Amino acid sequence: MDFFDFHHHKKNITYGIYNLDLGITPRSHLYSAGIHPKDIDADFMEDQFRWLASSISENCFAIGECGLDSIVPVPQKIQEKVFLRQIYLSNEVKKPLIIHCVRKFYEVISFKKKAEQAMIIHGFNKKRAIAEDLLARNFYLSFGKAVLYQLSLQDILKAVPLNQLFLETDNDDFSIEELYHKVSEIKGISLETLNEQILENLYTIKNG
Ligand SMILES: [Zn+2]
Numbered sequence: 001m002d003f004f005d006f007h008h009h010k011k012n013i014t015y016g017i018y019n020l021d022l023g024i025t026p027r028s029h030l031y032s033a034g035i036h037p038k039d040i041d042a043d044f045m046e047d048q049f050r051w052l053a054s055s056i057s058e059n060c061f062a063i064g065e066c067g068l069d070s071i072v073p074v075p076q077k078i079q080e081k082v083f084l085r086q087i088y089l090s091n092e093v094k095k096p097l098i099i100h101c102v103r104k105f106y107e108v109i110s111f112k113k114k115a116e117q118a119m120i121i122h123g124f125n126k127k128r129a130i131a132e133d134l135l136a137r138n139f140y141l142s143f144g145k146a147v148l149y150q151l152s153l154q155d156i157l158k159a160v161p162l163n164q165l166f167l168e169t170d171n172d173d174f175s176i177e178e179l180y181h182k183v184s185e186i187k188g189i190s191l192e193t194l195n196e197q198i199l200e201n202l203y204t205i206k207n208g
Contacts, residue, residue, distance in 0.1 A: 001191065001195060002015045003167075003176045003180045004016055004167075004176075004195075004198055005017070005167070005169050005176045006120070006122070006166035006167060006168040006198075006202075007032070007065070007122045007123070007142055007144075007166075007168035007169075007170055008168060008169045008170060008176075009021075009170065009171050010169070013169070014029050016030065016168075016176070017030050017031060017032050017061050017062065017098070018030065018032070019031065019032050019034075019065060019098075020032065020033045022035060022036070022039045022051065023051055026055050026057055026059060026060065027059070028059065029059065030059055031059060031060060032060065032061055032062040032063065032064045033052055033055035033056070033060055033063065033064075034052065034062075034064040034065050034066035034086055035048050035052060035082055035086065036065055036067075036100055037066070037068060037069040037072050037083075037100065038069065038072040038074070040074045040078060042074075049085065052086070052089065056089075056093050056095070060095065061095065061206070062090075062095050062096045062097060062098045062120075062205075063086050063089055063090040063093070063095050063096070063097050064097050064098025064099060064120075064122070065098045065100040065122060066082070066083055066097065066098070066099065066100065067099040067100040067101045067104070067108060068080065068101055068102070068104035068107050068108055069100065069102040069103075069104065070102055071103070072102075080107070083111065084111065084114065087111060088114070090115065090116075090117045091114075091115065091116040091117065094116075094117060094208060095117060096117045096118040096120060096205040096206070097115060097117060097118070097120065098120050098122050098142075099119055099120060099121045099139075100122060101121055105121075105130050105134065106133075109133065109134065109137055109139075112137055112138075112139070116208070117205070117208055118138075118140060118204070118205035119139050119140070120139070120140040120141070120142050120166060120205065121134060121139055121140070121141050121142065122142045122144075122166075122168060122170065123142065123144050123168065124142060124143055125143075125144070125146040125150065125153055127156075128152075128155070128156050128159075131160065135161065138164075140164045140201065140205065141160055141164060141165060141166070142165075142166035142168045143157060143166070143168070143179075143183070144167070144169060144170045144179070145169065145172040145174055145179070147179060147182055147183065147186075148174070148178065148179065154182075154186050157183065157187070162187065162189075162197045163200070163201060163204070164201075165183075165197070165198070165201065166198060167179050167180060167183060167198065180194060180195065
């Protein structure tokens with residue numbers, strides 16, 4: 001059985017969504033392309049958006065990762081501007097948004113009404129209240145390595161509807177199969193059912 005890796009940065013993984021680095025030429029497998037908050041360069045913003053526009057193709061599954069990050073030194077106003085522009089791009093090209101968010105969940109939620117496509121928070125490992133607020137507003141949550149060892153996150157995962165869920169390895173070195181096993185155990189469903197559900201979710205967000 002193959003297990004879809006919703007968000008990763010590894011060239012050797014072929015079944016999943018590879019996150020393209022800024023300025024890199026798209027590849028033949030499925031990928032996402034976006035301007036990460038840490039990469040925003042206000043002086044070269046138009047070049048960055050030109051690269052993004054040129055990266056939109058059939059293999060581009062989503063715009064991202066993009067979003068808001070309270071730790072990177074780029075001013076919030078500029079981050080919000082770049083994020084909003086990527087939301088409008090996602091509306092225009094009809095592709096979902098993979099969101100990177102550090103301590104800016106309520107700001108991201110406030111942008112949700114501008115988006116016509118699905119928004120997926122990648123690498124979710126925050127508190128239950130935040131998860132509930134995001135889920136109530138129809139965000140999808142993608143979980144990674146932390147699920148393997150964080151009991152509080154496992155607990156949150158129990159309450160996440162199967163039709164708002166994705167799984168990913170991101171930058172971490174472990175096998176996505178291990179995560180699928182863990183999540184099927186936590187959710188009390190078979191691996192096959194989990195796998196089918198994830199593929200169904202992918203279909204749903206692809207077709208708006
Ligand atoms: Zn990532």
